Amino acid sequence: MERRGRGSERAQILIIEDDAGVRDSLSDLLVVKFEVLTAADAGVGVELAREHHPDLILLDRFLPSGDGLGVLETLQGDVRTDSVPVIFLTGDADEATLEKCLERGAVDFIHKPASARELMARIDRALRQSEQQHRLRVLAQTDALTGLANFRALTLRMEEEFRRAGRYQYPLSVVVIDLDHLKAINDGMGHDVGNRAILALAAHLKNNLRESDFAARFGGDEFVALLPHQTAVEAAAFAERIRAGLRNVTVQRSDGRPAPFGLSVSVGIADHSEATPRENTEALLKAADAALYVAKREGRDRVVVHGASMGAPPVSAQRH
Numbered sequence: 001m002e003r004r005g006r007g008s009e010r011a012q013i014l015i016i017e018d019d020a021g022v023r024d025s026l027s028d029l030l031v032v033k034f035e036v037l038t039a040a041d042a043g044v045g046v047e048l049a050r051e052h053h054p055d056l057i058l059l060d061r062f063l064p065s066g067d068g069l070g071v072l073e074t075l076q077g078d079v080r081t082d083s084v085p086v087i088f089l090t091g092d093a094d095e096a097t098l099e100k101c102l103e104r105g106a107v108d109f110i111h112k113p114a115s116a117r118e119l120m121a122r123i124d125r126a127l128r129q130s131e132q133q134h135r136l137r138v139l140a141q142t143d144a145l146t147g148l149a150n151f152r153a154l155t156l157r158m159e160e161e162f163r164r165a166g167r168y169q170y171p172l173s174v175v176v177i178d179l180d181h182l183k184a185i186n187d188g189m190g191h192d193v194g195n196r197a198i199l200a201l202a203a204h205l206k207n208n209l210r211e212s213d214f215a216a217r218f219g220g221d222e223f224v225a226l227l228p229h230q231t232a233v234e235a236a237a238f239a240e241r242i243r244a245g246l247r248n249v250t251v252q253r254s255d256g257r258p259a260p261f262g263l264s265v266s267v268g269i270a271d272h273s274e275a276t277p278r279e280n281t282e283a284l285l286k287a288a289d290a291a292l293y294v295a296k297r298e299g300r301d302r303v304v305v306h307g308a309s310m311g312a313p314p315v316s317a318q319r320h
Contacts, residue, residue, distance in 0.1 A: 010035045011127055014054040016045030016071065017089060018063050022112065026058065029116055030123075041065035046074055049081045056126055061090035061101070061109075072104055079160055083137070085130045087122060143217040145195060146202035154216035154224055158281045161214070161226050162272060171273035173235035174288040175225040177205070177242065180264045180300045182221040193259055196251045200263060204249055208241055224285075232271035232305045239267040239303045264301035268292025276306075 012035040017023040020040070027036050037052060039045035042065045049057060057075070061068040068088060075081040088101045088109040101109050107126045110119060141153035149157065158174075165172035179201050186194040198221065205215050205223060214226040227235050243265055251259040268291030270276070270284055278284040291306040298304070 011055040012037065012052065013123070014039065014045065014048055014052070014057045016042065016057060016063070017060045018065070019060075022060075022089075026119075029119065033120070034123075042068075042071045046071060046081075049075060049084060050078060053080060054084060055130065056123060057084055057086045058110075058123075059086050059088055059106075061088050069100065069104055072101075072106060076105055079156065083130075083134070085126050087126055146199060146217050148202055148206070148223070149214065149216035151216065151218060154214075154218065154226075155281075157214050157216075158226060158285070161228055162278075162281045162284065165228060165272060169274070170229050171231045171234075171271050172284075173227040173230040173232050173269060173271040174284050175227060175235050175239050176218070176268045176285075176288045176292045177201070177223040177225065177239070178266045178268075178292055178296065179221040179223075180266055185259075185261065189253070189259060192254055193251065196253075196259075197263060200249050200251050201246070201265065204245060205242060208238065208245070224288075230271070231273050232269045232276070235269050235271065236303055236305050239269060243267060243301070243303055266292060266295035266300045267303040268295055268306065269303065270306035 010033070013030055014037045015023055015026050015030075016039045017026065018040050023038050023040065027038055030036050037048050037054060039048050042063050045057075045059070048054075059068050059071060063071070068090075072086055075084065075086065085107040086105070088106050089112055090101075090109055091112045107129065108122050110122055114122075141150055141156075142148070143150045161172055179197065182194055182197065185197055198217075201223065202217065205225065209215055209225065210227075212228050216224050218224045225238070227238060230238070246263045246265060249263055251261070251263065253259050268288045270278075270287035270291060272278040272284050278287065287306040291304040295302050295304040
């Protein structure tokens, strides 16, 4: 495997081609415009695709180590690579074969040898189409009010993170955060102020996330954060920063004046770790929900780890 090119702002293309001459000539041509990864066989190519999630894959139709259609099926069956567009490289002019490539999900095919102009044109078109589809997927998985991920995106990401945590043997924590007394805010001051309270919590949550963390709006007043490489005890420190930090967050009314209340949250935490393995993501989320229920039952404005209460901190925020 050889990685060529510089600049992460450029699109990344993975070439899976067993012919060294073809592979090198394609790489030399594309490296001027793109970041390039190359693989000489199917197995290495699939692993590179899973690790780097390239913007596009150029895939040889026939590989000694595996048929190109089989490689495409493997890529499409993995959540880490199922959205990566694939262009087949083929010397086969048989229309039935080419039709099969497109039916299986390839976005295009290029006959070898192809001119530089044709190659670039087809790649550019595939990347534009992929970007448009990506934007639509982002919109479909984004909460309209907060800009955080929505329930659908959370479900997909949880499965991905859970699988990765199991594979690489590191802990994964789920933090469920519930904004206290949202109904009272809506009833007393209107849904506009309630939405501002939700936005304030969302912004506060974003500001406390690491790059590897993920947050979503789970429901009306509920948020979920996924913290890879964090045990439940470690995640509790993050949750306490969220809870305590809200004391300094104010919500404005539509007339610009501060709302006459403070914000507080109830938080439930559970992890999937060597000490507390979970069967699946449903079991992990259910454990965090159970901890959240305890936090609410014990008076709200507190952080509870599944199986061990963190205690009840003094509450200074005005309640509704």
